[in-house]
Amino acid sequence: MRARRIAVLLLRRLLFMIPILFGVITVTFFVTRLAGGDPAYLIAGAFATPEVIAEIQAQIGTDKSIGQQYVNFLSGAVRLDFGEAIFTGNPVQDDLGARLPATIELVAFSLALGLILGVSSGVFAARRRGRKSDKTVNATSFSLLSLPDFWFGLILLYVFFFKLSWAPPPVGQLSANDPSPTDITGAAVLDSIITANPAALKAAVGHAALPVVTLGVLLAAPISRLTRSSMLEVLQADYMQFGQACGFPKSRLRRYGVRAALPPVVTLAGIIFSILIGGAVLVEVIFSWGGAAQYAATAIIQSDYPAIQAFVFVAGAISVFVFLIVDLLYVLIDPRVKL
Amino acid sequence: MSAPATALQVTDLSVDIVSRKQRTEILRGVSVELPEGTMRGLVGETGSGKTMTARAVMGLLPPGGTITSGSITLGVQELIGLDNEQLNELRGPVMSMVFQNPRTALYPMHTVERQLGSIIEAHQDLRKAARRARAREYLALAGIPDPDRVARAYPHELSGGMAQRVVIAAALINEPAILIADEPTTGLDATVQRQILELLASLQSDLSLSVLMITHDLGIVAQYCDSLSVMHEGQVVEAGEKRQVLRQPAEPYTQQLIAASELSEVGHAKQAGSA
Numbered sequence: 200m201r202a203r204r205i206a207v208l209l210l211r212r213l214l215f216m217i218p219i220l221f222g223v224i225t226v227t228f229f230v231t232r233l234a235g236g237d238p239a240y241l242i243a244g245a246f247a248t249p250e251v252i253a254e255i256q257a258q259i260g261t262d263k264s265i266g267q268q269y270v271n272f273l274s275g276a277v278r279l280d281f282g283e284a285i286f287t288g289n290p291v292q293d294d295l296g297a298r299l300p301a302t303i304e305l306v307a308f309s310l311a312l313g314l315i316l317g318v319s320s321g322v323f324a325a326r327r328r329g330r331k332s333d334k335t336v337n338a339t340s341f342s343l344l345s346l347p348d349f350w351f352g353l354i355l356l357y358v359f360f361f362k363l364s365w366a367p368p369p370v371g372q373l374s375a376n377d378p379s380p381t382d383i384t385g386a387a388v389l390d391s392i393i394t395a396n397p398a399a400l401k402a403a404v405g406h407a408a409l410p411v412v413t414l415g416v417l418l419a420a421p422i423s424r425l426t427r428s429s430m431l432e433v434l435q436a437d438y439m440q441f442g443q444a445c446g447f448p449k450s451r452l453r454r455y456g457v458r459a460a461l462p463p464v465v466t467l468a469g470i471i472f473s474i475l476i477g478g479a480v481l482v483e484v485i486f487s488w489g490g491a492a493q494y495a496a497t498a499i500i501q502s503d504y505p506a507i508q509a510f511v512f513v514a515g516a517i518s519v520f521v522f523l524i525v526d527l528l529y530v531l532i533d534p535r536v537k538l
Numbered sequence: 539m540s541a542p543a544t545a546l547q548v549t550d551l552s553v554d555i556v557s558r559k560q561r562t563e564i565l566r567g568v569s570v571e572l573p574e575g576t577m578r579g580l581v582g583e584t585g586s587g588k589t590m591t592a593r594a595v596m597g598l599l600p601p602g603g604t605i606t607s608g609s610i611t612l613g614v615q616e617l618i619g620l621d622n623e624q625l626n627e628l629r630g631p632v633m634s635m636v637f638q639n640p641r642t643a644l645y646p647m648h649t650v651e652r653q654l655g656s657i658i659e660a661h662q663d664l665r666k667a668a669r670r671a672r673a674r675e676y677l678a679l680a681g682i683p684d685p686d687r688v689a690r691a692y693p694h695e696l697s698g699g700m701a702q703r704v705v706i707a708a709a710l711i712n713e714p715a716i717l718i719a720d721e722p723t724t725g726l727d728a729t730v731q732r733q734i735l736e737l738l739a740s741l742q743s744d745l746s747l748s749v750l751m752i753t754h755d756l757g758i759v760a761q762y763c764d765s766l767s768v769m770h771e772g773q774v775v776e777a778g779e780k781r782q783v784l785r786q787p788a789e790p791y792t793q794q795l796i797a798a799s800e801l802s803e804v805g806h807a808k809q810a811g812s813a
Contacts, residue, residue, distance in 0.1 A: 437639060437642035437643045438642060438643055438646070441635075441637055441643040441644070441645075441705070441708075442645065443598055444596050444598060444629055444634065445629060445630050445657045445660060445708060445709070446625075446626040446627070446631070446660050446712070447626070447656070448626060449622065455645060458647055459645070459647055532647075534649075534694070
């Protein structure tokens with residue numbers, strides 16, 4: 200019964216994705232154009248003749264009316280064909296396909312680290328409410344919240360690469376002379392695991408360490424604060440008192456409490472994940488991560504319409520998908536959620 | 539008839555709530571005696587200290603709650619000074635508590651069966667099948683007509699009355715001798731209130747429980763309790779056998795309580811009837 204309702208929910212949400220994504224790419228299309236700047240001029244250079252420019256415009260399609268361009272764009276997008284990126288010359292979907300896994304790997308590991316640090320420190324602080332340790336956790340998370348990620352990343356680089364030489368240089372997922380795994384997904388750590396290549400895994404983890412710590416530690420701050428407040432509410436709940444009155448051992452009460460405090464944290468994790476797909480751009484740049492966000496940032500600077508549009512589409516699709524997963528998780532972890 | 543043994547004896551109990559800024563006295567020399575196999579009403583307005591007395595007995599004082607003097611004994615066992623693990627041995631198999639709001643007292647994430655199973659598991663070494671059977675047995679004992687369905691339900695799927703029956707089943711499932719019922723019907727519909735009180739009364743006599751019934755409703759005391767203690771501002775102002783206290787209250791505060799309740803008329807009617 201519940202399984203069938205979950206299937207129906209899934210189907211309905213998947214259908215909903217279509218109009219949402221349609222809206223996302225439509226808005227992106229027009230906003231990119233509102234920003235102005237015909238990439239033909241950039242491609243042609245400062246001394247190009249009007250003829251050359253016209254030729255380039257015809258090549259990349261910016262000579263047509265906005266309406267016509269929109270129709271062309273949509274008909275391609277339906278087939279997941281977003282055209283060629285102006286500056287790399289490759290089909291945008293290929294460019295993104297090569298870079299997205301690196302971004303997703305970075306974001307996923309960072310979020311995992313953020314959840315481990317955030318949930319444990321939040322639970323810890325809530326259980327010691329008002330004591331010194333609670334205040335320390337609070338002060339730490341508060342200062343982390345106001346720390347810019349690129350600055351924190353640079354500090355970590357300075358200390359652990361430049362001063363201590365514990366970390367490899369910030370040259371992306373792997374250095375040129377590192378043993379590299381066979382490229383399957385494009386995410387170095389994952390590929391090393393799939394191909395059972397311990398040497399490559401060691402190198403990939405080493406390179407991922409600093410960017411993951413940068414993002415993970417910063418993400419831990421909001422997660423910790425939310426966990427703490429959610430946990431405080433749970434700790435005062437009648438069912439915790441009743442559990443105690445029934446003689447539950449401390450360990451079971453703790454499990455009860457954490458389990459009940461988690462649902463809001465799952466929502467926050469989903470929001471963070473979808474924001475970070477594009478939001479980790481500065482960290483990607485600092486560590487030359489070569490991910491999708493870095494690619495999109497370059498595309499924006501260069502008015503590379505097809506690349507920008509495709510990235511926004513993909514980021515939108517990932518968000519919608521992540522929220523679908525969050526909703527499903529909610530159904531699984533909280534029986535009170537109505538289907 | 540010899541006087542029955544005492545199941546629970548609270549003597550001269552004083553409790554302070556200590557925070558960094560101040561120390562608030564919430565109980566001042568409270569003494570309550572609960573004779574074995576009887577039901578005692580603990581009566582008073584909100585904030586009079588009835589719930590705090592119950593919580594002190596269960597070892598569930600709120601943060602900052604500190605017992606400054608007195609003694610709490612179950613039979614010969616002194617409770618004050620026991621640590622959490624030692625109290626856990628008693629919570630469930632010796633003393634248990636029913637909460638005011640059954641909807642929030644049950645753990646929302648687990649089915650009724652699972653939480654009853656956990657409560658059994660905390661004290662009894664039973665296999666899963668035996669725990670399931672025992673859970674259903676106690677649901678039936680708590681007057682639930684279809685224990686199977688309720689066992690599989692989540693708390694939010696139950697009505698308030700049904701949830702309170704589950705709470706009662708949970709409180710009794712490890713066979714305590716003493717049950718503290720903290721306003722067990724205040725959060726329920728009027729019609730359901732009566733059913734729950736009847737259930738508690740019949741369980742009390744069937745299982746020869748000693749019940750401390752915390753309530754602000756003198757009508758409940760008049761109907762179901764054997765004796766009562768009246769609390770006011772952290773003190774017991776009057777205590778005694780029900781009939782005697784309700785008919786000839788010595789304390790002005792008790793007189794006020796009786797006058798404020800509908801009992802004044804009921805009491806007179808009963809008196810007239812029995813005369």
